[in-house]
Amino acid sequence: MAVPVYFDPMVLKHATGPGHPETATRVKACAEALSAAGFQLTAPPSPARTRAAIEAVHSPAYVRRFEEKCAVGAAAATGRPISLFDSPDNPISSESFGAAERAVGLVLAATDRVASGADKAVFVAVRPPGHHALAARAMGFCFFNTIAIAARDLVLTHGLSRVLVVDFDVHHGNGTQEIFWADGEVAYLSVHRFPFYPGTGAADEEGTGRGRGATVNVPMAEGSGDRAYVGGLVASLERLAERFRPEMILVSAGFDAHEADPLGGMRVTTDGYGRMTREIRDVASVFAKGRIVSLLEGGYDPQALGESAVLHASLLEAPD
Secondary structure (H helix, E strand, O other), rough: OOOEEEEEEHHHHHOOOOOOOOHHHHHHHHHHHHHHHHOOOOOOOOOOOOHHHHOOOOOHHHHHHHHHHHHHHHHOOOOOEEEOOOOOEEOOOOOOOHHHHHHHHHHHHHHHHHHHHOOOOEOOOOOOOOOOOOOOEEOOOEEOOOOHHHHHHHHHHOOOEEEEEEEEEOOOOOOHHOOOOOOOOOOEEEEEEOOOOOOOOOOOOOOHHHOOOOOOOEEEOOOOEHHHHHHHHHHHHHHHHHHHOOOEEEEOOOOOOOOOOOOOOOOOOHHHHHHHHHHHHHHHHHHOOOOOEEOOOOOOOHHHHHHHHHHHHHHHHOOO
16 A cells, blocks of 8 residues: 555544544544555654644634643543533543644645655544634634645645645535635635535635635535535536646545435445545646645544545555
C-alpha cells in the first residue's frame, strides 16, 4: 500500500460521554481496519506553525477560550466530558483541545509532504471532525475546521493559489463554506443530504466577490444512493475542475452517507465511495499532479467506516 496513513492515538482522548455518536471507538475501528489491510500507520510530529495556522482561520480569542475550558476541566474531571462548549453537540473533556490541535498538526504534516512532492497522497484518520466549525464557534461535533486550516496554510505557507476542497460527508460543511465564501483561492465542492443538518448547502449558495462561483453545492434528497450521490459529485467535480484548475485537492472524507450509517439516512455503498475516490484521483492527476490529502470527517457505523476508509485510501493514488 503506497499511500501513507497518518494516525495518532492522542486523537482518541477527546471524550464525548455516553450516547454521543462521535466517539473514539469509531476512529479506533477505522485505524484498525486500515492497519489490518496493510497500511502503515505513522504519527509524524506537528509542524511548529500549527498554532499559528489554526489562528489564521479561527479567532485567537476563541482558540484561547477552548484551551482554557479544557484546562479547567483537567483538574476536576480528567478524561470525562466536563461541560458544553458553544453547542450541546460539542461536549469537551480535559483532552479535547490537545486532540483537536493534534488533528490539525497531522493534517499539516500531510500537506507539507504532498505539497513538497515527497508523497502524492496521504490519508489522515483524525478526530474531532472539523467541517462545521466556524471562525469563532464550535458546532456539529467540530472545534477546529481542520480542512480549512490546511487549505489556508497551503496558500500562506506553500504559495498555492488554487486549492480545491471536495466534501462528500452527508452533512454540508457550513464552516468550510463560510470561511472561503469570498476567498477565490480556495474552492469548495460539497455533495450532501438536503434539507438536513446544519440547514445550509442549497444549490444557489455560490459564494460572493472573488469567491463567486468557487462554492458549488450538490444537494441530495433523503435516501439517495450511488447513482444520484456519486453521479452528482462526478459531474459537478469535472465542471468545477475545468474552470478552477486546482493545484491540490483536499478531501473532507465523511462516510456517513453509507447505507449502514445510523445518522445519514442515505443509501451510498462502500463501492460508491470507491467510485467517488477514483473520480477525485483522476481529476487530481489531470490538474494537480495527483496531489491529494484526505482527512476523516463523519462516519458512525464502525464497520462501514473501516471498510469505506480502506477502499478510499487504497484508491487515492493512481497506479504507476
